[in-house]
Amino acid sequence: MTEAEADSVVPVPAQTTSAPALRIAGLRKSFGEKIAVEHLDLTVPSGSFYGLVGPNGAGKTTTLSMATGLLRPDAGTIEILGTDVWRENVKAKSLVGVLSDGVALFDRLTGEQLVTYHGLLHGMDRETVAQRTADLLDLLDLREAGGTLVVDYSAGMTKKIALASALVHAPRLLVLDEPFESVDPVSAANIRDLLAGYVRGGGTVIVSSHSMDLVQRMCDHVAIIGSGRLLAAGTTDEVRAGSTLEDRFVELVGGRHTGEGPSWLHTS
Known part of the structure; x- marks a missing residue:
């Protein structure tokens, strides 16, 4: 699938405004004594392809759940396009x-x-829904599986049908938590083309991923989160500061162990 083909079938978001796609201020969430997110501030520009990265347990999923109205924060404000x-x-x-x-x-x-x-x-009319559903199933190579129960889908197919469901109403902001996990390389390339076309059409994408190389190649902005706090944010080039995003990530987050390991791991 070419980028032009992706552009031709992706539902186009409504006209954008000057407001940031996402504005988070003073966000906080704890679970008992465990603080998951601590006074986090983040602004995602409209029309950006924004990567959110951090180690396991850093608070990425909790942040995105609060940002999209799935989890109520203990404190802070969240606005999507000024709302x-x-x-x-x-x-x-x-x-x-x-x-x-x-x-x-x-x-x-x-x-x-x-x-x-x-x-x-x-609230979409049935004719529009039917056309967009057909477009998305074709785009994501799910046409033959369209009549199969989702419970019988593979992990990768489940990711793709969930993405189609998120896109069908042509949202202004698309928030994706690990969208490429369990997805085969061909499907991943098609999804990247789809998302690039969506951004060119006026949408904003926030993607959380553990793949530093993927985020560096795909995203024009990135934020690094560690222990529930924002460690760095800005354009991808600004954040990586002349290094690779992976090296910059490790530098900010810490925890890297150097050395050759115990002697019993050496076979010669």
Whole structure:
């Protein structure tokens, strides 16, 4: 699939505004005595392809869950394109498409039914939903599996049908938590083309990933989170500061162990 082909079928977001796609201020969340996110501030420019990276347990998923209205914060404010997520929850959710890592789908529906359901849930007419569902199934190589129950999908197919469901209503902001996990290389390339076309069409993408190389190649902005705090944010070139994003990440987060390991691991 070429970039031009991706552009031709991706639902185009509505006209953008000058407001940031996402603005987070003073965000805090704890679970008992465990502080997951601590006074986090983050601004994601509209029209950007924004990477969010951090080690396991850094607070990435918790941050994204609060940012998209799935988890209520203990403190702080969140705005999507100028709309307060918790004061105008319904409006804010209409502006965003979400692919959450590990969240259960209605897997007793077929793939086609699941995407259709999401479109109708957003108030779209059936004709538009049907056309967009067909486009997305073709784009994500799920046409033959459209009539199969989602419960019978592989992990990679499940990721792709969840992405189609997040895209069908042409959201202004797309938030993806580990979208490439378990996805084969060809499908991953197609998804990258799709997302690039979506950004060129006026949308904003936030992607959380453990693949530093992928984020460096794909994203024009990036934020590094560690222990629930923002460690660095800006354009990808600014954050990596002349190094690779992986090296910069390790430098900021810490925890790298050097050395050859114990002698019993050496076979000669």
